[in-house]
Amino acid sequence: MSRHPGYRLLFAVLLRRLDPERAHGLAFGLIRAAARVPGLRGAVRAAFAPPHPTLRVTAFGLDLPGPFGLAAGFDKNAVGARGLGLLGFDFVEIGTVTARPQPGNPRRRLFRLPRDRALVNRMGFNNDGSAAVAARLARRRPGRGPVLGVNIGKTKVVPEEEAVADYVTSTERLAGHADYLVVNVSSPNTPGLRALQAADRLRPLLVAVREAADRATPGRRVPLLVKIAPDLDDAEIDAVADLAVDLGLDGIIATNTTVARDGLASPPERVAAVGAGGLSGAPLRERSLAVLRRLYARVGDRITLVGVGGVETAEDAWRRILAGATLVQGYTGFVYAGPGWPRALHRGLAARLAASPHATLADAVGADTRRALP
Numbered sequence: 001m002s003r004h005p006g007y008r009l010l011f012a013v014l015l016r017r018l019d020p021e022r023a024h025g026l027a028f029g030l031i032r033a034a035a036r037v038p039g040l041r042g043a044v045r046a047a048f049a050p051p052h053p054t055l056r057v058t059a060f061g062l063d064l065p066g067p068f069g070l071a072a073g074f075d076k077n078a079v080g081a082r083g084l085g086l087l088g089f090d091f092v093e094i095g096t097v098t099a100r101p102q103p104g105n106p107r108r109r110l111f112r113l114p115r116d117r118a119l120v121n122r123m124g125f126n127n128d129g130s131a132a133v134a135a136r137l138a139r140r141r142p143g144r145g146p147v148l149g150v151n152i153g154k155t156k157v158v159p160e161e162e163a164v165a166d167y168v169t170s171t172e173r174l175a176g177h178a179d180y181l182v183v184n185v186s187s188p189n190t191p192g193l194r195a196l197q198a199a200d201r202l203r204p205l206l207v208a209v210r211e212a213a214d215r216a217t218p219g220r221r222v223p224l225l226v227k228i229a230p231d232l233d234d235a236e237i238d239a240v241a242d243l244a245v246d247l248g249l250d251g252i253i254a255t256n257t258t259v260a261r262d263g264l265a266s267p268p269e270r271v272a273a274v275g276a277g278g279l280s281g282a283p284l285r286e287r288s289l290a291v292l293r294r295l296y297a298r299v300g301d302r303i304t305l306v307g308v309g310g311v312e313t314a315e316d317a318w319r320r321i322l323a324g325a326t327l328v329q330g331y332t333g334f335v336y337a338g339p340g341w342p343r344a345l346h347r348g349l350a351a352r353l354a355a356s357p358h359a360t361l362a363d364a365v366g367a368d369t370r371r372a373l374p
Contacts, residue, residue, distance in 0.1 A: 016112070016114070019107075020110040020111060020119070021108070021109065024074075024110070028074070028075070031080055031083040031086075031087065031339075032079065032080040033083075034086065035080070035083030035086055041086060044087070045086045048087045048088050048339060048342065049087060049342065050346075052065075052066060052346050052347070052349075052350045054350055054353055054354070054360070054361075055349060055361060057327070060180060060225075060251055061223065062091075062223070064090045064091055064147055064327075065090050066090040066346055066349075067317070067321065067325075067326065067327050067361060068088075068089065068090050068317060068327075068328050068329070068330070068342060068345055068346065068349070069089055069090055069091035069092060069093060069146075069147075069149070069306075069327060069328070069329045070084055070091075070330070070331065070334065071308050071330060071331040072093040072094065072149070072151035072182065072184070072227075073096070073331055074331055074334065075092060075094045076095060076126065076127045077094070077097075077128045077133055077136070078095075078097075078137050078140075081140075081146060081148055082144055082145035082146075084146065085145045085146035087339050087342055088342030088343050088346060089342050090147070091147035091149060091327070092145070092148055092149070093149035093182065093329065094148065094149070094150055094151065095127065095133075095150055095152060095182070096125050096127065096151045097127050097129070097130050097150065097151065097152050097170060098127060098129060098152070098153055098154065098155040098166070098170065099129065099155050099167070099170045099173075100129050100130075100155045101128050101129030101132065102124070102125060102127065102129070102156055103126055104123050104125060104127075105122050105123060105124035105126075105189065109121060109122045110122075111277070112335075113264065113270070113271070113274070113279075113281075115264075115265040116264050116265050116266050116281060116283050117281050117312065117332070118266075118279055118280060118282055118283050118332065119279070119280050120274045120275075120278065120279050120280075121257070121277050121278055121280070122189045122275070122276055122277035122278070124156065124190065125153050125154075125156065125189070130152070130169065130173040134173040134174050140177070147179045147180075148177075148178060148179050149178065149180045149225075150175075150177065150178035150180075150181050150182065151184050152170040152174065152181065152182065152183060153167075153184040153185075153187060153190065154167065154190055156191070160192045160195070163196060163205065164204060164205050164208045167183065168208050168209065168212045171212040171213050172212050173216075175212070175213040175216040176222075178222055179223075180222065180250070181213055181222050181223065181224050181225070182224075182225045182226070182253060183205065183206060183209055183226045183227070184227045185205070185227070185228070186227050186228050186229035186255070186256035188229070188256075188257065188276075189277060189278060197236065198239075199239040199240065199243045202226070202240065202243060203243055206226065206247055223251065224251075225249065225250055225251035225252060225304075226240070226251075226253070228240055228253070228254055228255055228256065229255055229256050229257075229258070230254075230255035230257075230287045230288050230291055230309060231259055237291060237294050237295060237298075238294070238298055240252065241294075241299050244299065249303060250303070250304060251303055251305065251306055252295055252303060252305055252306070253305075254288060254291045254292045254305060254307060255287070255309045256278065256309075257277075257278025257279055257284070257309075258278065258280075258283075258284055258287065258309075259278065259279070260279065260287075264283060280309065280310075280331065280332045281310060281312075281336075282310050282332075285309065285316065286310070287309070288307065288308065288310055289307070289310075289319060289323055292305060292320060292323045292324055293323045293324060293372075296323060296324025296366050296369045297369055300366070301365075304327070305324050305325050305327075306325060306326070306327045306328070306329060307321075307327070307328045307329070308328065308329035308330065308331075311328055311329065311330040312330070312332075312333040312336075313333075313345065313348065314346075314352060315348070315352070317348075318352045318364075319368075321364050322364055322366070322367050322368040323369050324365060324369050325365065326361075326362075330345075
């Protein structure tokens with residue numbers, strides 16, 4: 001994966017030497033500062049986000065300038081979506097937001113594995129809580145910034161039997177500010193959360209969130225998606241897919257981070273020292289792609305699929321689209337490639353589309369998976 005020379009130097013001299021969470025705060029602060037300077041905004045957009053009209057897509061009723069968005073986890077509290085849009089992300093998913101504010105797990109809780117171009121995090125949904133985030137989003141001017149997804153999760157101290165009510169509280173506060181809403185039941189860093197992916201437990205949760213979103217947004221149907229883990233087996237993936245179709249869900253995001261540590265290039269002692277948490281980045285690429293293919297083979301065009309996990313290059317994004325993703329997300333690649341990453345990915349995607357037999361990205365969605373079906 002190529003990096004801009006300036007960012008390569010900044011990463012080597014400064015960012016790589018800092019604690020990853022501190023480096024994130026510094027870099028994100030610069031992005032937010034750029035968005036606050038009127039004369040600078042246009043220059044940043046022109047340099048980092050030139051338009052690619054051939055990449056325009058429509059997903060769950062939303063028109064987007066392209067298919068590539070920033071995954072949840074980077075902007076947990078909805079403080080910098082406008083600046084991230086200036087860098088070329090076609091949509092930004094904020095969160096994960098919980099009903100109650102919570103500090104997350106003790107630091108250190110974010111780690112780099114540079115040999116694998118990967119991160120391990122056990123952040124634990126640190127965020128300001130849905131009331132504070134909703135108040136912040138209420139001040140957002142219409143039409144400013146990219147399409148905004150809101151990702152919600154369970155408050156850690158809430159018992160599992162009260163999880164549905166906890167998600168409903170966040171939904172009632174946030175649905176009116178979201179272009180789409182994501183139910184996150186797949187982070188490995190909140191005890192018991194992944195158990196909610198079981199179809200018999202997921203159904204009442206999604207039904208309750210759908211009803212709460214409809215109550216909160218009369219006259220507008222907020223698209224609802226669910227985000228799943230890469231560690232589900234085939235039967236569990238099929239069960240989620242069938243449930244999503246049955247409930248009329250708008251989308252599935254595949255996938256979150258993994259608890260697996262297979263095939264890493266980093267020394268075993270380094271991996272062991274990092275400890276527990278969700279692994280993201282290049283090592284997740286093939287598993288996430290396999291989950292996506294299975295989902296598309298099961299649901300076809302009935303549900304919008306979002307591919308995420310190990311997306312670093314335009315080729316990675318193109319493979320996700322051919323496998324069945326209408327939209328693609330990334331996060332870890334941003335850490336290693338820097339602010340020019342969305343621009344490079346868009347340029348490469350446009351070139352691949354132009355060289356393909358497909359007239360539009362919509363035509364390319366799922367093409368490889370359909371050919372492989374019996």
